[in-house]
Amino acid sequence: MNAHLHLWLIPLAPFAGFLLNGILGRRMPKWAVTTVALLAPLVAFGVVANVALGVFGFIPAPSFLPCVETFGNWINIAALHVDFSFVLDQLSLVMLLVVTGVGFLIHVYSVGYMSDDEGYARYFSFLNLFLFFMSVLVLADNALLMFIGWEGVGLASYLLIGFYFQKKSAADAGKKAFIVNRIGDVGFLIAMFLLVANFDTLTFTEIATKLGQDPGWTGGVVTVIALCLMLGAAGKSAQLPLYIWLPDAMEGPTPVSALIHAATMVTAGVYMIARMHVLFNHSPFALGVVAVVGAATALFAATIGMAQNDIKRVLAYSTISQLGYMFMACGVAAYSAAIFHLVTHAFFKALLFLAAGAVIHSLNGEQDLRRMGGLWKKLPVTFAVTTVGVLAIAGFFPFAGFFSKDAILYAAFLQGPSGRALWLVGVVTALVTSFYMFRLWTMAFLGQPRGELAQLHESPWSMRGPLLILALLSLGGGWLGVYRSAGWINMERFTSFLTPVFGGRTAAGGSARLELALSAVAMGVALLGWFAAYRFYREKSTVPARLVEAYPASYKILANKYYVDEIYGAAVVKPLLGVSRYFLEWVVEIGVLGGIAWMLAGGAKFAGAIMQYWQTGNLRSYAAWLAAGAAAVLLFLLVPWTTVLAYLAAFHLGLAGH
Amino acid sequence: MNAFIAQEVPLSWYLILSAVLFVLGIIGFLFKRNLITTFMSIELMLNAVNLSFVTFAQQWHTVKGQIFVFFVMVVAAAEAAVGLAIIIALFRARSTLAVDRIDLMKL
Numbered sequence: 001m002n003a004h005l006h007l008w009l010i011p012l013a014p015f016a017g018f019l020l021n022g023i024l025g026r027r028m029p030k031w032a033v034t035t036v037a038l039l040a041p042l043v044a045f046g047v048v049a050n051v052a053l054g055v056f057g058f059i060p061a062p063s064f065l066p067c068v069e070t071f072g073n074w075i076n077i078a079a080l081h082v083d084f085s086f087v088l089d090q091l092s093l094v095m096l097l098v099v100t101g102v103g104f105l106i107h108v109y110s111v112g113y114m115s116d117d118e119g120y121a122r123y124f125s126f127l128n129l130f131l132f133f134m135s136v137l138v139l140a141d142n143a144l145l146m147f148i149g150w151e152g153v154g155l156a157s158y159l160l161i162g163f164y165f166q167k168k169s170a171a172d173a174g175k176k177a178f179i180v181n182r183i184g185d186v187g188f189l190i191a192m193f194l195l196v197a198n199f200d201t202l203t204f205t206e207i208a209t210k211l212g213q214d215p216g217w218t219g220g221v222v223t224v225i226a227l228c229l230m231l232g233a234a235g236k237s238a239q240l241p242l243y244i245w246l247p248d249a250m251e252g253p254t255p256v257s258a259l260i261h262a263a264t265m266v267t268a269g270v271y272m273i274a275r276m277h278v279l280f281n282h283s284p285f286a287l288g289v290v291a292v293v294g295a296a297t298a299l300f301a302a303t304i305g306m307a308q309n310d311i312k313r314v315l316a317y318s319t320i321s322q323l324g325y326m327f328m329a330c331g332v333a334a335y336s337a338a339i340f341h342l343v344t345h346a347f348f349k350a351l352l353f354l355a356a357g358a359v360i361h362s363l364n365g366e367q368d369l370r371r372m373g374g375l376w377k378k379l380p381v382t383f384a385v386t387t388v389g390v391l392a393i394a395g396f397f398p399f400a401g402f403f404s405k406d407a408i409l410y411a412a413f414l415q416g417p418s419g420r421a422l423w424l425v426g427v428v429t430a431l432v433t434s435f436y437m438f439r440l441w442t443m444a445f446l447g448q449p450r451g452e453l454a455q456l457h458e459s460p461w462s463m464r465g466p467l468l469i470l471a472l473l474s475l476g477g478g479w480l481g482v483y484r485s486a487g488w489i490n491m492e493r494f495t496s497f498l499t500p501v502f503g504g505r506t507a508a509g510g511s512a513r514l515e516l517a518l519s520a521v522a523m524g525v526a527l528l529g530w531f532a533a534y535r536f537y538r539e540k541s542t543v544p545a546r547l548v549e550a551y552p553a554s555y556k557i558l559a560n561k562y563y564v565d566e567i568y569g570a571a572v573v574k575p576l577l578g579v580s581r582y583f584l585e586w587v588v589e590i591g592v593l594g595g596i597a598w599m600l601a602g603g604a605k606f607a608g609a610i611m612q613y614w615q616t617g618n619l620r621s622y623a624a625w626l627a628a629g630a631a632a633v634l635l636f637l638l639v640p641w642t643t644v645l646a647y648l649a650a651f652h653l654g655l656a657g658h
Numbered sequence: 659m660n661a662f663i664a665q666e667v668p669l670s671w672y673l674i675l676s677a678v679l680f681v682l683g684i685i686g687f688l689f690k691r692n693l694i695t696t697f698m699s700i701e702l703m704l705n706a707v708n709l710s711f712v713t714f715a716q717q718w719h720t721v722k723g724q725i726f727v728f729f730v731m732v733v734a735a736a737e738a739a740v741g742l743a744i745i746i747a748l749f750r751a752r753s754t755l756a757v758d759r760i761d762l763m764k765l
Binding site for chain 1: 687689758760761
């Protein structure tokens with residue numbers, strides 16, 4: 001196109017880091033590993049920031065976006081052309097800022113967090129590999145290239161979940177994540193096949209052009225494609241019914257949970273739907289499915305989060321719940337609200353995870369909330385940043401979560417009666433969210449210490465620095481979406497920034513007053529959650545115990561996460577294992593394959609038993625066989641067989657004739 | 659048949675002689691027990707083939723057949739040298755040259 005932005009540097013820098021640390025990491029001194037590991041995301045972030053600094057502050061965006069850079073042709077079959085090409089538009093720019101920016105901060109944090117680990121170089125090479133694939137996913141301008149990134153981040157996620165591979169639970173969690181994601185990937189693949197079959201292209205802009213030529217084209221195959229994409233997104237972004245891998249993914253190191261399983265990779269599904277929004281816009285039914293799945297996931301995961309005692313699991317369920325919000329926003333075609341929440345969520349959830357990591361680090365690996373408490377005195381910095389994160393996720397003004405969550409709820413509210421139902425679910429979820437986040441906060445930091453706190457120490461500066469920066473972003477990130485216009489605060493800044501990508505779609509019936517009222521409701525709900533959590537979990541409160549006593553069944557269901565893992569175990573895993581064991585192993589493996597092998601072996605053995613009589617060791621018998629063979633060949637070559645046969649036939653016929 | 663050759667010994671006679679010699683070689687190879695006789699039978703077969711080569715060279719007035727004969731003779735000489743050496747070694751090891759009794763690789 002026009003200006004060369006050198007987009008190839010963005011994925012290439014992390015890839016170089018991956019190769020260097022992956023191949024030479026063990027032989028390099030630690031400072032060299034650290035330098036390589038930190039330079040990789042820094043270069044990528046530098047390139048993105050260089051573009052972004054020229055972009056932000058201009059509305060509408062300058063003319064050099066979208067910028068497409070093609071690096072070569074990949075596939076050329078009949079009408080299908082697939083290129084290695086990257087596109088930088090407003091959407092991928094925002095996403096890249098998050099991926100490389102938050103990614104860099106988490107790399108810095110990891111330097112402190114992983115400093116004593118044996119697999120230091122291996123860890124950073126995987127982390128760089130993740131950044132490489134993630135930037136390919138974000139920059140891809142066609143579905144196939146995106147799919148490479150999509151699979152790649154899945155691989156990086158698998159490697160990092162199973163980072164402590166000596167631990168069986170970690171190895172299992174990695175496998176679980178990989179297998180569940182495979183189910184979603186089938187959806188993505190089928191969607192791509194259908195795109196090729198119906199549109200002859202996988203490039204996003206060309207799909208949009210072809211759909212734009214036929215505005216009346218809704219439903220039908222477009223719905224099928226959109227639903228298949230949704231399945232893929234649900235796998236990657238841990239939505240119902242494929243969310244089960246994410247809580248287990250917490251087996252990985254905590255910075256990994258922050259980067260991959262909270263801030264960036266799990267939001268790839270939301271990003272993919274936003275990229276393919278044209279298809280979804282042409283299928284109201286698919287949009288409805290997205291919205292319902294999102295809302296259901298948000299509420300479902302939030303309720304589980306109330307009854308978990310592992311600090312990382314609470315955050316994992318909260319991530320699923322927040323991703324549900326983003327899907328809900330996509331489902332009401334408020335893609336910019338979804339991306340906005342994606343950004344703010346990346347800030348505050350990365351912050352919360354890293355803070356949780358700092359707590360765990362200080363407590364030498366303790367993750368159980370019931371054994372924490374009173375940490376605020378010992379870990380003041382961690383306490384302060386966690387407070388910011390909790391306020392942000394609960395949606396308090398003026399923290400980041402307030403603005404983005406409001407944008408989603410407002411967009412849902414404007415979608416008619418069904419939209420109001422979604423809004424109601426969203427508000428209830430906000431209440432539950434506020435409750436369980438303040439529960440975590442109260443249990444971990446307030447009250448009396450419940451464990452040994454003598455040797456507690458605050459984390460090193462490499463960990464505190466990123467925490468503080470993320471806290472600032474969680475505090476102020478929401479203002480990205482606000483600007484003053486015409487004397488009134490306009491909340492649409494983020495939306496108008498993304499308008500070149502998503503197109504302007506303003507729902508009717510909105511007004512600043514309504515938005516303010518809805519914000520007030522959300523705030524009230526958040527306060528209520530805080531109050532409830534404070535009453536329940538401050539010192540010596542008997543409320544939770546009494547509640548558990550009064551409703552033992554409900555508590556048990558929540559504590560056991562609705563028994564979903566057990567249900568899947570009984571409905572899917574067990575039958576699969578049964579089929580594998582009894583049919584595949586006994587019938588196919590032992591019966592069919594083993595049978596063929598036995599027959600081949602038996603045949604060879606039998607033939608050998610007969611042929612061995614030839615091998616007498618007697619020279620003259622060999623010579624006789626040789627002579628006989630030569631005679632047979634001569635006979636075959638010299639005798640005119642056709643003539644002989646014809647003669648015999650004539651003779652026979654002659655006999656018959658007489 | 660060519661008038662030029664008709665005055666001389668016919669082609670078929672040479673070929674028949676060659677075949678007879680070859681079959682004699684085979685029979686000797688198959689039925690003689692002494693290794694040296696077996697060896698001589700092989701030489702006989704080679705020379706039977708040589709005869710047919712020379713015959714055809716004469717028939718078609720080309721030199722190719724003659725050249726082949728030289729090749730065969732050189733190979734046969736080399737083979738005789740190696741083969742006789744092997745036979746002597748064998749006799750020293752086993753004190754016999756009866757092929758029926760030399761049927762194991764190891765002693």
